[in-house]
Amino acid sequence: MVKLNQKSYIAGSWIIPSSEVFQSKSPVTGKALATYNSCGLAELEAAASAAQTAFAEYRVCSHIQISEFLNTIAEEIESLGDQLLETADAESGLGIPRMTGERARTCGQLRAFADIVAQGQWVQASIDTAIPDRKPVPKPDLRRMMRPLGPVAVFGASNFPFAYGSVGGDTASALAAGNPVIVKGHPSHPATNELFCHALDAAITRCNMPRGVFSMLQGATHELGGELVKHPVVQAVGFTGSLGGGRAFMDIAASRPTPIPVFAEMGSVNPIFVATDAMSTRGEAIGTTLAASVAMGTGQFCTSPGVVVTTGNADFNTAVAKGLSETPRGLLLNDNIGNALVRAVKEITARSDVKWLNQVELSDSDTSTPPNIVLKTSAQDFLVDKTLQEEIFGPVTMIVECDNEQQMLQVADSFEGNLTATVHATDKDKTQANALLERLEQFAGRVIYNGFPTGVEVCPSQQHGGPYPASSAASTTSVGADAMLRFARFVAYQGLPDAYLPSALKNDNPLNLLRKVNGELTQSKILPVYTGV
Known part of the structure; x- marks a missing residue:
């Protein structure tokens, strides 16, 4: 040890x-x-x-x-x-x-x-x-x-x-x-x-x-x-x-x-869009799984879904509220996160255009173990007030109810940069899903179909980043x-004799790399056609 x-x-x-x-403190006991x-x-x-x-x-x-x-x-x-x-x-x-x-x-x-x-x-x-x-x-x-x-x-x-x-x-x-x-x-x-x-x-x-x-x-x-x-x-x-x-x-x-x-x-609210047929055929199941994703890790994942866009469905709303209410409360990581969450929830739920679907009493003591919260607003209000897009870091999500599919596309067009964006759809939703996906890739680094954003697979094809404000450099992961x-830059070497070149660029390819030589990928050695003299 x-x-x-x-x-x-x-x-x-x-x-x-x-x-x-300064001291570290246990989130469980509050002791130093x-x-x-x-x-x-x-x-x-x-x-x-x-x-x-x-x-x-x-x-x-x-x-x-x-x-x-x-x-x-x-x-x-x-x-x-x-x-x-x-x-x-x-x-x-x-x-x-x-x-x-x-x-x-x-x-x-x-x-x-x-x-x-x-x-x-x-x-x-x-x-x-x-x-x-x-x-x-x-x-x-x-x-x-x-x-x-x-x-x-x-x-x-x-x-x-x-x-x-x-x-x-x-x-x-x-x-x-x-x-x-x-x-x-x-x-x-x-x-x-x-x-x-x-x-x-x-x-x-x-x-x-x-x-x-x-x-x-x-x-x-x-x-x-x-x-x-x-x-x-x-x-x-x-x-x-x-x-x-x-x-x-x-x-x-x-x-x-x-x-x-x-x-x-x-920050990222990682919006989820539920298409019309997907909502009517499996809306309740999507809502239940969504609740588990929101509550995972007490909502303290950068990919936690903070906004859900639908055309309105009472059974879906009930499933989300029930799932979040029945999920045991988790711990927040520190006082700063807890204080910010309680302050943000009190401010947003005081508004007339936001409804708290599974409301419980929220006190200052909830800064360590907050309730799992689902809010609801209309697309009309969401579209005119950018502050409703702001992330509340913790187990909080907001359902944005649209009047029709066209308004759902307007909501999609309103988003700033996000790490992820998701569409739930069926084969019958093909036209709607295509229209959504075209928009989602404009503001998200990772586009998901019939899944949930929490959980980031570490592999070469992963993209964890997105346009501002999700990240500062949308082209990186x-x-x-x-x-x-991210931590390297290109350097070009013109006319250097072979002896001065980095190993990766030498004529005899000592590292046996696959290199682009005169426009073609090859592992071949290069004849010393140019000596620099």
């Missing part, structure tokens, strides 16, 4: 900063669990300096070295055993079964990126050989591939302490692409963050990696996060959290003397193989 020292981890050293103290000191500018500067030094060495590590490093991190996480599960459960209240599954996902992500790196194809090597005697202008030798950006700042999320935590998908994909990482650990689970640092420390030692390749700053202040994004060493940001937090980091990054990209996953492309 690892002995927790209640410190931050900076480039191989364990540090107790002199800044303010562990005490940590927030990092300040001195600790940030030390982590940034070490990351910059490490980048020079880490960026030129071979694909095999980085692959082994990622696999070793996964092994070290697993070697923490039950201590990691129990610590995360104490700080999050998510339960041992949930944490066990999330650990498997986290280690699976690391190993998946390790395989991608080992194969080498992710660099997208492309070669156009020279034609020195081309008329009227000679053609130069041009070769292009993806290269790492530099040190990446990662912000851990509260709702997934492992999969989006200190060594979650953002950290794993940034390391896979050849970048050092500085993590700002989430203050809700600092002891969990520390255990991950012990795993990283062991993996760095085993693989002889530069110490500055990973640092983790504990802290509960917003100022620390802002200063991290501002630091000139940091070249990109990975963030999962609220729209307010993500937008603040986007603005800070854009205002730097040298702006940097922020890859932020933010934070899940799946392409997540590492």
